Amino acid sequence: xxxxxxxxxxxxxxxxxxxxxxxxxxxxxxxxxxxxxxxxxxxxxxxxxxxxxxxxxxxxxxxxxxxxxxxxxxxxxxxxxxxxxxxxxxxxxxxxxxxxxxxxxxxxxxxxxxxxxxxxxxxxxxxxxxxxxxxxxxxxxxxxxxxxxxxxxxxxxxxxxxxxxxxxxxxxxxxxxxxxxxxxxxxxxxxxxxxxxxxxxxxxxxxxxxxxxxxxxxxxxxxxxxxxxxxxxxxxxxxxxxxxxxxxxxxxxxxxxxxxxxxxxxxxxxxxxxxxxxxxxxxxxxxxxxxxxxxxxxxxxxxxxxxxxxxxxxxxxxxxxxxxxxxxxxx
Numbered sequence: 001x002x003x004x005x006x007x008x009x010x011x012x013x014x015x016x017x018x019x020x021x022x023x024x025x026x027x028x029x030x031x032x033x034x035x036x037x038x039x040x041x042x043x044x045x046x047x048x049x050x051x052x053x054x055x056x057x058x059x060x061x062x063x064x065x066x067x068x069x070x071x072x073x074x075x076x077x078x079x080x081x082x083x084x085x086x087x088x089x090x091x092x093x094x095x096x097x098x099x100x101x102x103x104x105x106x107x108x109x110x111x112x113x114x115x116x117x118x119x120x121x122x123x124x125x126x127x128x129x130x131x132x133x134x135x136x137x138x139x140x141x142x143x144x145x146x147x148x149x150x151x152x153x154x155x156x157x158x159x160x161x162x163x164x165x166x167x168x169x170x171x172x173x174x175x176x177x178x179x180x181x182x183x184x185x186x187x188x189x190x191x192x193x194x195x196x197x198x199x200x201x202x203x204x205x206x207x208x209x210x211x212x213x214x215x216x217x218x219x220x221x222x223x224x225x226x227x228x229x230x231x232x233x234x235x236x237x238x239x240x241x242x243x244x245x246x247x248x249x250x251x252x253x254x255x256x257x258x259x260x261x262x263x264x265x266x267x268x269x270x271x272x273x274x275x276x277x278x279x280x281x282x283x284x285x286x287x288x289x290x291x292x293x294x295x296x297x298x299x300x301x302x303x304x305x306x307x308x309x310x311x312x313x314x315x316x317x318x319x320x321x322x323x324x325x326x327x328x329x330x331x
């Protein structure tokens with residue numbers, strides 16, 4: 001009986017088969033009994049019966065065997081290629097239908113943008129096709145303030161957008177009102193552009209023509225999410241509109257932020273965060289300022305309220321009622 005474990009493809013030989021084939025090459029033949037346990041050698045034509053003795057098996061020359069096996073392999077590859085072409089011919093018209101459907105679904109899908117450069121490119125592409133409106137929430141980013149090349153590219157993009165008759169509405173934190181780069185930006189832009197500020201804003205949000213939105217997809221903002229789902233875009237627009245109506249105008253006509261009993265709006269924002277127990281670093285990050293500036297404002301707030309310690313400051317803020325009173329917002 002033959003050993004079924006040796007029945008395998010001709011692209012590989014078992015160790016026993018190789019040993020027997022090598023022995024047949026050295027001796028010029030092997031017995032049929034010796035080859036009974038390695039039927040693979042006969043199956044793929046490496047051994048054949050001798051003309052004068054059917055019980056003796058002679059080896060085929062390795063060069064001849066190799067060429068025959070290579071032709072078999074090439075024929076198999078050619079057959080697979082023909083099969084692949086037939087499948088391609090069948091699926092090609094179906095793929096056109098699928099591409100159209102995918103494009104329709106993609107218009108309402110989410111897409112991850114894998115870098116800041118790719119995000120900027122996607123925003124620029126969306127604005128190049130837009131004609132109506134850009135809504136933007138721009139939190140403070142110290143990295144961007146040190147990159148004039150980024151500002152120049154954004155200025156060119158925004159001005160081209162405005163030149164087509166579109167409008168820009170942008171929300172910033174109050175700290176930006178005194179930033180030189182922000183003033184220069186809006187002094188240079190011409191067209192229907194308006195900016196307002198708040199103590200705290202959300203993460204970055206860009207909405208183009210009320211059809212596509214861009215939001216961060218990672219804490220370091222290296223990844224972004226492009227959103228084209230109508231319901232999500234509508235939600236972002238509603239969020240922006242609510243913040244816009246609460247914000248203080250900065251451009252084109254800046255409105256002075258009102259004080260309340262000698263406490264500035266920024267100090268009131270700091271006081272609210274102090275009451276919540278936040279550290280100086282967290283307060284600075286939330287309000288878009290460096291920690292030294294935050295500590296200066298905390299010191300001024302303490303001096304105004306007559307506080308001599310951090311613990312007393314929290315108590316005096318609560319007793320003063322400054323967080324309960326809402327000054328009228330100039331609009």
